[in-house]
Amino acid sequence: MSYVIVGSCVNDAVCTEVCPVDCIQPSPEARDFAHAEMLYIDPDACVGCNACAEACPVNAIYRIDQLPAQWAAYPEINAAFFRQGAKREPA
Numbered sequence: 161m162s163y164v165i166v167g168s169c170v171n172d173a174v175c176t177e178v179c180p181v182d183c184i185q186p187s188p189e190a191r192d193f194a195h196a197e198m199l200y201i202d203p204d205a206c207v208g209c210n211a212c213a214e215a216c217p218v219n220a221i222y223r224i225d226q227l228p229a230q231w232a233a234y235p236e237i238n239a240a241f242f243r244q245g246a247k248r249e250p251a
């Protein structure tokens with residue numbers, strides 16, 4: 161079950177340090193990190209371990225089937241980031 165980052169993300173990248181499959185992007189090492197409005201989870205790579213949700217200091221990460229209605233647009237927003245080819249670009 162994939163997890164989703166929502167609009168209350170504050171870009172502190174804490175979640176990138178705990179993800180076992182490195183599917184939260186852009187990471188601080190990525191070229192586009194400095195310009196990112198928030199971070200995003202790759203729905204195809206996420207293994208649903210919950211580590212990111214436990215680590216997030218502002219509760220900006222939800223399991224997709226537990227997403228509050230106010231964030232309903234965010235599964236698509238997360239997935240769209242990876243379709244743009246922005247994944248894991250070198251610094």
Ligand code: SF4
Pocket residue numbers: 162163178179180181182183184201205206207208209210211212213
């Ligand atoms: S649930 Fe686990 S695998 Fe999925 S983004 Fe969070 S830390 Fe990574």
Ligand code: SF4
Pocket residue numbers: 165168169170171172173174175176199215216217218219220221
């Ligand atoms: S830990 Fe939470 S606030 Fe920090 S980058 Fe990840 S989703 Fe955003």
